[in-house]
Amino acid sequence: MRQYFAIFVLSLILVFSSCRTDFDTVASTGDLKFSKDTVYLDTVFKNIGSSTYQLKVYNRSKNDISIPTIQFKKGLNSKYRMTVDGMSGTNGKLFKDVTLLAKDSLYIFIETTADITDANPTDFLYTDEIQFDSGTNLQEVALVTLIQDAIFLYPNQNPDGTKEKIKIDGKDVDGFYLSENDPVNGNELLFTKQKPYVIYGYAGVPENKTITFEAGARVHFHANSGLYVGKNASLQINGTTSTTEKLENEVVFEGDRLESLYSDIPGQWKSVIIENGSDNHSINHLTLKNAVTGLDIRNTANTIQLKNTQIYNCVEYGILGQNSKIVGENIVINYAGLASLSCIYGGNYNFTHCTFNNNWQNGSHFAVNLSNSLAGATPETNPLTQATFNNCIIYGSSTNEFNLDINTNTPFVYQLNNCLLKFSSSSTDPNYQFKTDTEHYNNIILNENPRFYNVNQNKFNIDKTSSAFAKGNQAYIIPLDILGITRTSPPDLGAYQSQDFPK
Known part of the structure; x- marks a missing residue:
C-alpha cells in the first residue's frame, strides 16, 4: 500500500512541476x-x-x-x-x-x-x-x-626547442649570460632607470665582467628566476637616498606581478647568488623583496660592502652568508621563514646600526643565526673568525631571535656591543649569558620592546619612546641613517635615527 501511495505522490509532483512557469524567463x-x-x-x-x-x-x-x-x-x-x-x-x-x-x-x-x-x-x-x-x-x-613597457631579458631557445641553460650548483638551470652588445637591448650589464627590467630564468654575469645598477633601476624577476654573479664577476648596486616613499633613487628587486595583491607575497622569485670566486662587490640602497633567499653570498674571499639595504618577505633567508666576508651598515631585514640573517660555515662579519627583525608567521625562525659548520660540506666546519654586531636591534615575534650553532672544534668568535636583543628563555647555556659574559656581550638591552612604527608594513622607524632610543655607543656610530638623516649623540640603535611619528 505504501508503495502505491509513494507512486501517487510522485505523479502529482511531476504533474504540477510540468505546469509551473517559475523557470520561464x-x-x-x-x-x-x-x-x-x-x-x-x-x-x-x-x-x-x-x-x-x-x-x-x-x-x-x-x-x-x-x-x-x-x-x-x-x-x-x-x-x-x-x-x-x-x-x-x-x-x-x-x-x-x-x-x-x-x-x-x-x-x-x-x-x-x-x-x-x-x-x-x-x-x-x-x-x-x-x-x-x-x-x-x-x-x-x-x-x-x-x-x-619594459626591457625583457630571457634565455634563448635552442634549435631543438629547449631553452638556453647556465650551470648553478652543478646543475643546468634555465638561464643566460648578459651581453654588453646585445643586438636588441644594447648593454645588458648596465641597468638604468629609463625602463623597468623583467628577467626570466637566471641572468648570469659573464666572467671578468661587472654588472651595474644605477640609482632608480627597477628589476622584476619572473617565477624561478634570479641573478647569478659567478667566477671573477662583480656586482655594483649604486642606489642613493630617496626623498619620498616611492623610493625613487633606490634600486628595487622584486617579482614581476605588479598587482597590489602580490606586493608582499614571499617566494615569487629565487635569489641573488654571489658565487665563490666572484669579487669586488658593493651594494648600496637596495630594496629587495618577495624572494626565496634575498642575497645568497658564498665563500667570498674579499669583503662585500653592504649599506642602506632593505630585505623583506623571503621564504628562507633575507641574507645567507656562507664562509663569506661582509661589512654591513644600516641594514633592515624582516619576514624570513628560517632566518633574517644567517651566517653559516664560518666567515667574517661586521654589522653596525642594523635592524634584524623577524615576524614570520610561524615560531621556528630567528632574526640572526650564526654557525661555523655546514652539513655535507668538505670539511664540515670553517672558522668563524669574526661576527660583530654594534648598535644593532635583533628582535621579532619568536621567543628567541638569536641563535648560536657552535662546533667547539673550530674557532667561533662573536661579540655583541650595545645591542637590543630578544631572548626570552632562561638559559643555563654558557653561550647565552648576556649580562655576565663580557667577552661576548657588552651593554645588552634584553627583551625590551623597540616600539617600531609598523612592523606589518616593514616600517622600522623608532621614536623617543623606544627602548633603542639613545642607547648606542658613539664609538660605533655611522653618521647618517638609512634615510640619510644625521644621527645624534649618543646614537639610537638600529638603522633609523629616531623621529616623531606622524599623527
Missing part, C-alpha cells in the same frame, strides 16, 4: 545591478597576463531573466577575456542568452594580456567595456588596465 529590461561600475585590473607588463578580477551582476527583480548578449565593446578583438558563471562563451569574448534567476546573481571573471601598442599612447591605459544587452536596454561596465 523574460528578456532583460536593462535593470541589472553591478558590484562596481569600473573594474581596474592594476598595472601589468606588456604581454604578461594579469591576475583575475571579479564583477558580480545582480538581478533584483522578481522575474527570471535572459540577457541576450554579454560581450566586450571591442568585440572579438578585445584584449580582455572573461568567464560568465563558469562558461567560456565564444573565445571568452561573447555570451548569448545568459539566464539570471530572480533575486539571484552571477559572477564574471576578467583577465587581460595586452601589449604597450594596444594602450593609449598618452597615458598607457588599455580600456574596454563589458556590454550587457544592446539598444535601449544597453548597460556597460568599464575596464581599465595600465600597461607598462
Whole structure:
C-alpha cells in the first residue's frame, strides 16, 4: 500500500512541476545591478597576463531573466577575456542568452594580456567595456588596465626547442649570460632607470665582467628566476637616498606581478647568488623583496660592502652568508621563514646600526643565526673568525631571535656591543649569558620592546619612546641613517635615527 501511495505522490509532483512557469524567463529590461561600475585590473607588463578580477551582476527583480548578449565593446578583438558563471562563451569574448534567476546573481571573471601598442599612447591605459544587452536596454561596465613597457631579458631557445641553460650548483638551470652588445637591448650589464627590467630564468654575469645598477633601476624577476654573479664577476648596486616613499633613487628587486595583491607575497622569485670566486662587490640602497633567499653570498674571499639595504618577505633567508666576508651598515631585514640573517660555515662579519627583525608567521625562525659548520660540506666546519654586531636591534615575534650553532672544534668568535636583543628563555647555556659574559656581550638591552612604527608594513622607524632610543655607543656610530638623516649623540640603535611619528 505504501508503495502505491509513494507512486501517487510522485505523479502529482511531476504533474504540477510540468505546469509551473517559475523557470520561464523574460528578456532583460536593462535593470541589472553591478558590484562596481569600473573594474581596474592594476598595472601589468606588456604581454604578461594579469591576475583575475571579479564583477558580480545582480538581478533584483522578481522575474527570471535572459540577457541576450554579454560581450566586450571591442568585440572579438578585445584584449580582455572573461568567464560568465563558469562558461567560456565564444573565445571568452561573447555570451548569448545568459539566464539570471530572480533575486539571484552571477559572477564574471576578467583577465587581460595586452601589449604597450594596444594602450593609449598618452597615458598607457588599455580600456574596454563589458556590454550587457544592446539598444535601449544597453548597460556597460568599464575596464581599465595600465600597461607598462619594459626591457625583457630571457634565455634563448635552442634549435631543438629547449631553452638556453647556465650551470648553478652543478646543475643546468634555465638561464643566460648578459651581453654588453646585445643586438636588441644594447648593454645588458648596465641597468638604468629609463625602463623597468623583467628577467626570466637566471641572468648570469659573464666572467671578468661587472654588472651595474644605477640609482632608480627597477628589476622584476619572473617565477624561478634570479641573478647569478659567478667566477671573477662583480656586482655594483649604486642606489642613493630617496626623498619620498616611492623610493625613487633606490634600486628595487622584486617579482614581476605588479598587482597590489602580490606586493608582499614571499617566494615569487629565487635569489641573488654571489658565487665563490666572484669579487669586488658593493651594494648600496637596495630594496629587495618577495624572494626565496634575498642575497645568497658564498665563500667570498674579499669583503662585500653592504649599506642602506632593505630585505623583506623571503621564504628562507633575507641574507645567507656562507664562509663569506661582509661589512654591513644600516641594514633592515624582516619576514624570513628560517632566518633574517644567517651566517653559516664560518666567515667574517661586521654589522653596525642594523635592524634584524623577524615576524614570520610561524615560531621556528630567528632574526640572526650564526654557525661555523655546514652539513655535507668538505670539511664540515670553517672558522668563524669574526661576527660583530654594534648598535644593532635583533628582535621579532619568536621567543628567541638569536641563535648560536657552535662546533667547539673550530674557532667561533662573536661579540655583541650595545645591542637590543630578544631572548626570552632562561638559559643555563654558557653561550647565552648576556649580562655576565663580557667577552661576548657588552651593554645588552634584553627583551625590551623597540616600539617600531609598523612592523606589518616593514616600517622600522623608532621614536623617543623606544627602548633603542639613545642607547648606542658613539664609538660605533655611522653618521647618517638609512634615510640619510644625521644621527645624534649618543646614537639610537638600529638603522633609523629616531623621529616623531606622524599623527
